[in-house]
Amino acid sequence: MFHKIHFRLTMLFTAIAGLILIVMSLIYLKVxxxxxxxxxxxxxxxxxxxxxSYLEQQTILSDQWLVRLEDSGKYLIYLEDNGTLLPYHNTYRGKKSGTLYTQAAAVYQNQYQTAASAGSYLIRHTEFPFTSSGRADYYACYATIRKESKDLNVLVLYSIDxxxxxxxxxRTILFWIIAAALLLLFFFSRYFTRRLIQPMEESRQRQTRFVAAASHxxxxxxxxxxxxVSAFPDANADEKPGILHAIRTESFRMSGLVDDLLTLAGADSHSYHIHPGPTDLPPLLIDVYEAFAPMAKEKNIRxxxxxxxxxxxxxxCDPDRLRQVLSILVHNAVSxxxxxxxxxxxxxYAxxxxxxxxxxxxxxxxxxxKERIFERFYRIEKARSGKGHYGLGLSIAMEIVRAHRGDLTVKDADGGGAVFTVTLPVRPIGSP
Structure with missing residues (x-):
């Protein structure tokens, strides 16, 4: 299930980020x-x-000057004097170039001549884009220079190849950049979505283990x-009190286990509440001491x-919840x-x-x-038997301490043993 979610999230994030990247790149390219x-x-x-302006000042135009200007590869120039196209272009560019002139002049006359012909003038010119029948694109300038009541028509074509x-x-460079960016986005999305769903997967695994352990x-x-219960009807009078005692004992044990499970379930669903208030810790420690003194004395533990x-x-802090934490820690230590x-x-105090x-x-x-002992239902192997523990106490203690914005740690004691430390903030819970 998580593999499918991972793949779908990867493709979704890649598609969204890729679409944004492509749209922004196309806008950039267009601009x-x-x-x-x-x-x-x-x-x-x-x-x-x-x-x-230069042509308007000249009285004589030489073919060599026009050819030198065109040989730079920048312009094609056509001159029409009194309706006659000067022949130099046929000599130097071939007869087909006359067709190019005719096409450009026709575009000018059909689309631009009316707008450009108003008013008196010495030089009248219009620049416009032009595409020939050979699908070559140009910028065109069609100009009329009036000299002594005669018109000199000039057509200049600039190829934009x-x-x-x-x-x-x-566009090609941008295409490959986008392709590489999409590939990187895919791998980044795969990595980060994996990191995103990993806590969910671990939570699901913990939940599965929790349910399995609770069932066990x-x-x-x-x-x-x-x-x-099955043996009770056939038992004699001397055996029945023992059977009832076993039923009562196991019922209490199961009831305690269910209470612990409900406590952890409330912590998981964030419905686990504490009721903090000003609490004197010395009396609370004394209460826990008095509660476990008989148990410690029975085991000959000081x-x-x-x-x-x-x-x-x-x-x-919440005194009842903190007393529960200390009871768990002392009970484990004595046990x-x-x-x-x-x-x-x-x-x-610090x-x-x-x-x-x-x-x-x-x-x-x-x-x-040391890290695993706070996991639910986890018990050190040598302590599994004969202690009456389910492995939930330290998990509950950790949840209570975290609800107080505190911390619960364990380290080795000097000379052997373990030291559990509950650290609580002095500032009121809920304060910034």
């Missing part, structure tokens, strides 16, 4: 080419003003209860609560601690935070397990 054509046409008009070739090269954990107490002698300010060992709770430490001298936690 650039239009600017080139406009600039070239303005330059042509300026050159024509200079050329026609070079400009068109330049635009064609620019619920199966055990349900199997015990089902077996006990439980200590180190409370600073100085007066401490209250901390803005996994060695007989004759000790568990120590301590409180430490400038911007408060730290609560729960240390034990038990077997400790391997470095490769």
């Amino acid at each position: 650039t080419e239009q600017g080139l054509y406009d600039s070239s046409f303005l330059s042509f008009r300026s050159d024509m003003n200079t050329l026609l 070079g400009l068109q070739n330049r635009c064609s090269r620019q 954990e619920l199966r055990t107490p349900l199997a015990v209860i089902t077996s006990a 439980l200590e609560a180190d409370i600073p002698e100085t007066l401490l300010p209250p901390v803005n 996994y601690g060695k007989t004759g060992g000790h568990v120590r709770m301590s409180l430490q 400038k911007n935070c408060v730290r609560i430490h729960v240390a034990d001298d038990g077997p400790g936690i391997p470095d490769q397990e």
